[in-house]
Amino acid sequence: MLSAFFSLVVVPVACLTPLVILIFAPLFRRVIGASLAWWLRKKTDGRRSHILELIEAEEKKFGPADFDQKDDWDGIVGFFHPFCNAGGGGERVLWAAIRATQQRWPRAKCIVYTGDHDVNKEAILARVENRFNIHLHPPTINFLYLSTRHWVLASTWPRFTLAGQSLGSIIMAWDAFSLLVPDIFIDTMGYAFAIGLSKFLFPQIPTAAYVHYPTISTDMLESLDPSSNVGAQGVNAGQGVGLRGTLKKSYWKLFAKIYSLVGASADVVMTNSTWTMGHIEKLWGPFRKAASLPIAVVYPPVAVRELEQEVEVSRESEKLREKVLLYIAQFRPEKNHQLILQSFAEFLKSESKAAEGAKLVLVGSVRDDHDAKRVYKLRLLVNELHIKDKVEFHLDASWPEILQWLRRASVGVNGMWSEHFGIGVVEYQAAGLISVVHDSGGPKLDIVVEVDGEPTGFHATTSTEFAQGFEKALSLSDPYAVRLRARKSATRFTEEEFAKRWIAQMEKLVKS
Structure with a gap:
């Protein structure tokens, strides 16, 4: 009798389980994502209120921004740039973007997620002025400090660096959302997996990616092959031979597929050049929705x-x-x-x-x-x-x-x-x-x-x-x-x- 019950009930259920998981997996993902999103919003509501109070107090001290535009939009824009005080070309893009945002939407609040714990707001803004001659309106810009930046350092991942740093960027993005959930989320450093986490948790929050260069490109993949047109170029040139090379090539191809999936989820995609746009279109384009906005070239600002x-x-x-x-x-x-x-x-x-x-x-x-x-x-x-x-x-x-x-x-x-x-x-x-x-x-x-x-x-x-x-x-x-x-x-x-x-x-x- 027990065997009959097993054959009539348990075996069919066991056989159907993979099909049930396949059918309901998107639902499970949405439920998990929505639950985590609710918890993060509840957790960070107090900090959001505190930041708004600080901005209001600073506005009284500095006075309102003297910009021509008077747009009423007053949301919070989160800029994901863990190395914001580095002083390079990527940072010039960040600060020029924040200045343009402030000028167009004076009431908007710009939050920078950074791992630069050794400097405060005043020191960062002073360096922005001295290094780039970019003057920002201090009251409407604030910094939230990440404690997980070491997860994206190459030294943390001596093996499988691409995958390790991408995992690290997810950890950092979770850290960022644990500090504050923004109204718009923008990655200005090239961490596509952070965009992917944002879309998983907060599908309704608009996202943007400014891509300085693809984490992996078709040129990189081709350079592994010594017989290709780019086989003699790049630091990994010709390394796709033998067992080790074959494994490296398979790893890179798998990573490129996952990277393309998460990057394609961004609502707005900006690239710094025609070259970058071409590679991003090849990688992300096939996975972007038909109604997605076209990928745009936004040249970086130069002095x-x-x-x-x-x-x-x-x-x-x-x-x-x-x-x-x-x-x-x-x-x-x-x-x-x-x-x-x-x-x-x-x-x-x-x-x-x-x-x-x-x-x-x-x-x-x-x-x-x-x-x-x-x-x-x-x-x-x-x-x-x-x-x-x-x-x-x-x-x-x-x-x-x-x-x-x-x-x-x-x-x-x-x-x-x-x-x-x-x-x-x-x-x-x-x-x-x-x-x-x-x-x-x-x-x-x-x-x-x-x-x-x-x-x-x-x-x-x-x-x-x-x-x-x-x-x-x-x-x-x-x-x-x-x-x-x-x-x-x-x-x-x-x-x-x-x-x-x-x-x-x-x-x-x-x-x-």
């Missing part, structure tokens, strides 16, 4: 106006230009300083008129011992190439020193393969330098392009092509005309242009 004021470009200033090829870049492997040194040596060996008296100046920051060792190896390479007297290194140069080189140099160089945008190249153009850049990424597609049907610089891939580019740049019959076109090209990347594009995307979120 173009400041450079126009600081660096003269005129017939008279041509007399101050020297045969200096300037490469401003951190001493990191992907910047490919070796390629530029080899190209310069090849250029000098030509003994052309353009090469007479030419000098290569490498300007860049040294972050740690790894960078210091890299510089040491580059100095050894300079000796091996017998160009020691023609190459200068300037480490951790100050902004005034960089400006001096931008005034003196004739050519700006960039050797990085698939640079996602290339702020340094825009700065070359704004300073009137003639660019010789790698024939890939943002420098190729967005920056060093023709203006009025005429070139603003040159593209190259191999050492020979770079040497030829140096020859062309230093042999121009009228370099001043090219400098004017380069400066005109740079006006597409001003802070004003960024603000217009940012607000256009933000309006979609506010109206959601």
Whole structure:
């Protein structure tokens, strides 16, 4: 009798269980997500009220923002940027975005989720002014401090770094929502999995992603294959062979699929360049809903106006230009300083008129011992190439020193393969330098392009092509005309242009 009961009841139920789970899994996910969301809102309601009270008190102290716009929207915008005090190009985007948001919606409250525990609000805003010359309205910006930032450090994940850091970003995002649930959630650092968690917990909260570069790209996947067109490029070039390579390739493909699924959930997607947009469309596009908003290019803001004021470009200033090829870049492997040194040596060996008296100046920051060792190896390479007297290194140069080189140099160089945008190249153009850049990424597609049907610089891939580019740049019959076109090209990347594009995307979120 017991066996009959087992065969008639227990076995069918056991067989149906996977089907029941499959059918009701979305419902279970929604119930779990809604329950966690309710708990987080209840948990953070007190902090929300406290922040609003602080803002009101500070408004009385500072006075209301003196902006032309008087929009009534007064929601809380959460900016997910755990390294907000780093002072790099990504941080310039964050602060320019907050300034544009404040100007368009003066009553909006901007909250930055950060892991910079060692600095307070006043110190952060002071650095923003000093580093970027961006002035923000203090009362309507506040900081919430994450205690979990170490989870996204590469040192925390010596193995399976991509997956580990993505898991870490989920932990950080949970930390952020445990502090405050915003009305709009924007990731400005590239943590797509944080967007995915937001959509899981709060489907009705509008989300946006500003993508500086894909966490994984189709170029990265292709570079593993030595026979591909990009097989010789990048720090992982040709590593997709053998058992280890096959496993790496499978891991990357699986990660790319999951990354695409979570990234596609963002309501608004902004990319910093045409190159980045192309890769994000390939990865996220197939998983975005048919009614999703189109992915937009919002070029990062560059200090173009400041450079126009600081660096003269005129017939008279041509007399101050020297045969200096300037490469401003951190001493990191992907910047490919070796390629530029080899190209310069090849250029000098030509003994052309353009090469007479030419000098290569490498300007860049040294972050740690790894960078210091890299510089040491580059100095050894300079000796091996017998160009020691023609190459200068300037480490951790100050902004005034960089400006001096931008005034003196004739050519700006960039050797990085698939640079996602290339702020340094825009700065070359704004300073009137003639660019010789790698024939890939943002420098190729967005920056060093023709203006009025005429070139603003040159593209190259191999050492020979770079040497030829140096020859062309230093042999121009009228370099001043090219400098004017380069400066005109740079006006597409001003802070004003960024603000217009940012607000256009933000309006979609506010109206959601």
